[in-house]
Amino acid sequence: MTLRITVRDGERLVVNGAVMRAAKRCELIIENPVSILREREIMTPNAATTPARRLYLACMMAYIDERHRPAHHDDVVARLAELFDAFEAEAAQQACASFARLVATGDYYRALATCRTLITYEAEALGRLQAAAA
Known part of the structure; x- marks a missing residue:
């Protein structure tokens, strides 16, 4: 199952426990199961x-x-x-x-x-x- 999300500039994500921040607006394509939360869900x-x-x-x-x-x-x-x-x-x-x-x-x-x-x-x-x- 492929998941496609757009991340805004400066938006934080948690992916499998790792906290990440987008340096600019980008699109992510996730091709395997992961635990992912956008900033608004944290x-x-x-x-x-x-x-x-x-x-x-x-x-x-x-x-x-x-x-x-x-x-x-x-x-x-x-x-x-x-x-x-x-x-x-x-x-x-x-x-x-x-x-x-x-x-x-x-x-x-x-x-x-x-x-x-x-x-x-x-x-x-x-x-x-x-x-x-x-």
Whole structure:
């Protein structure tokens, strides 16, 4: 499977754990399976400020750090259990279940996309709580 992506000037990528930065706009053609994240998909530990964001960070680390994947996987499972119990909405719980299935099959990249949905659910729930408290 060939993957073709365009990288902007100065954009960072993580490829199999290596951090890279484009010196100018370029197109990359990836011809074998790799763990790759664009800058907009990368979360730093400082940005992992909520349970869903911490879940994303743990999943991201499992995806890009194959050497320590078992430890990251355990972190993902623990964080997902906490988050699942916190969500009351059925759609959010279904997204948690979908995330769990993807992680169980080792499809961490797609699990990250599902986790972005969980981050949105979490932000909406926190917004409702803040509005109710005001």
